[in-house]
Amino acid sequence: MTLPAPAHDRTCLVTGASSGIGVELARELAGRGHGITLVARRRERLEELAADIAESSLVRTEVIALDLTDADARAALPDQLAERGLTVDVLVNNAGFSTVGPVAASDHRREVAMVRTNVEAVSDLCSMFVPGMVERHRGAVLNVASTAAFQPMPGQAGYAASKAFVLSYTHALRAELAGSGVTVTALCPGPVDTEFIDTSGMDRAAATRALPSIMWVPAQTVASAAVEGLVAGRAVVIPGAANRATAVAAHLTPRTLLMPLLARRHPAARPH
Numbered sequence: 001m002t003l004p005a006p007a008h009d010r011t012c013l014v015t016g017a018s019s020g021i022g023v024e025l026a027r028e029l030a031g032r033g034h035g036i037t038l039v040a041r042r043r044e045r046l047e048e049l050a051a052d053i054a055e056s057s058l059v060r061t062e063v064i065a066l067d068l069t070d071a072d073a074r075a076a077l078p079d080q081l082a083e084r085g086l087t088v089d090v091l092v093n094n095a096g097f098s099t100v101g102p103v104a105a106s107d108h109r110r111e112v113a114m115v116r117t118n119v120e121a122v123s124d125l126c127s128m129f130v131p132g133m134v135e136r137h138r139g140a141v142l143n144v145a146s147t148a149a150f151q152p153m154p155g156q157a158g159y160a161a162s163k164a165f166v167l168s169y170t171h172a173l174r175a176e177l178a179g180s181g182v183t184v185t186a187l188c189p190g191p192v193d194t195e196f197i198d199t200s201g202m203d204r205a206a207a208t209r210a211l212p213s214i215m216w217v218p219a220q221t222v223a224s225a226a227v228e229g230l231v232a233g234r235a236v237v238i239p240g241a242a243n244r245a246t247a248v249a250a251h252l253t254p255r256t257l258l259m260p261l262l263a264r265r266h267p268a269a270r271p272h
Contacts, residue, residue, distance in 0.1 A: 003231055004089040004138040006033040008060070011086045013037045013077075013129070015068060015121070016095030018045040021144065021192060024223030025092055030057035032227070034090065037062040037081065062086070068095050069116040074124050087136070088129045090230075093122045093166075094144045098159035111158050118162035123169060130173070130182065137181035142230050143170045147190045147243050151250040151258060155266035163188075167236070174235055183233045187226040190215045190243035214242045 004010065012029045016022040018040035026036050030053045038046045043065035050061035064080055066073040081088065096118040099110055122143055133139025146159075149167040153160035170186035177184055193216060217240040229237035238244045250258065 003032070003034070003140050006035065006059070008035070009085055009087060010089040011035045011037045011060075011062065011081070012090035012092060013039060013081075013088045013125075014092040014094060015039045015125070016144075017049065018042040021189065021219045021222055021226075022092075022094040023049055024219045025094060025142070025226060026053060027057075027220075028223045028227045029090065029092075030059045030061070033057075033059060035060040035062070035086075037064060037086065037088075039064050039066065039068070039077075040095065041065060041067050068121040069113050071116075071120075071124070074121060074128075077125070078128055087132060089133070089136075089138060090140045090142070091125060091129050091133075092142045092144070093125055094142075095121060096144065096162070098156055100156055100159075102155065103157055106158075114158055115162055118159070119165050122166055126169075126173060130177070133182045134177065134180050139182040140230050141170075141173070141182065141184045142187055142226060143184070144187045144189075144226075145170065147188050147238060147247045147250075149186075149188055150247045151253075151262070152255070153266065154259065154263040171235065183230065185226070185230045185234055186236045187222070187229070188236060188238045188243075188247065189222045190217060190238070190240055190246070192217060192219050192222055215240060215246065217243065 012034045014022055014026045014036060017026050017038035026038060026049065030036050036053060036059065038050055040046055043063065046063040046065060050063050053059065054061045062084060068074060097114060099106060099114055126141060130141065143166050145166040146163040148156065148160040149163035167186050170184055174184035222239045225239040226237050238247055
């Protein structure tokens with residue numbers, strides 16, 4: 001399985017493309033000659049990245065600034081792309097964020113916004129763009145989950161649950177599309193030093209202490225592994241040997257043993 005060939009009327013739609021892994025995924029795909037459509041809220045950052053990609057990779061770049069928690073804004077995406085004469089051959093559902101802290105001390109508005117971004121937007125965009133891929137007998141979908149998908153996480157209950165949805169959804173979608181010419185992959189990174197940590201409200205020093213340095217993988221390495229896995233038609237990509245081992249162990253360990261351990265170790269599992 002390979003990615004669809006680049007063409008002037010085809011694009012890779014990358015959400016959450018204003019920072020972190022999203023930026024590197026856009027660069028990685030552009031480096032393979034694909035036109036890129038960058039989607040996120042921060043227009044200025046998207047335009048800076050688009051200009052840089054266009055100069056370094058000599059590919060067409062598009063910027064669509066919108067909030068993916070807004071269903072009406074998402075619904076306008078197909079028409080916006082059609083007006084530009086583009087079809088989505090590669091969909092990268094990267095946008096997402098985490099809250100931290102116990103549910104009893106949570107901000108319900110932010111919790112709902114997280115579910116709308118991490119869960120609702122993924123299924124919505126797949127429903128929008130996968131039918132066209134199937135009809136054309138070509139396409140690729142990369143859904144960004146997390147190693148948090150492999151076990152519940154006290155202190156990040158909603159985030160881990162949302163990523164478990166993404167992983168399960170991706171496996172099911174992949175099975176549905178077998179033989180269709182469309183490949184589907186879940187990316188499950190472990191800890192990555194990006195703005196994601198700061199926007200979640202997590203204490204960076206506490207996160208570094210809780211997670212060994214061997215588990216931290218640079219965003220560029222994550223993006224490279226993700227695209228290589230997508231090209232190879234892999235179901236799941238977990239960058240970093242330590243993260244792969246941890247994900248397997250967490251998945252297999254009985255919850256009665258694992259949950260107390262995670263609740264003690266997570267720096268945000270209890271109210272202060």
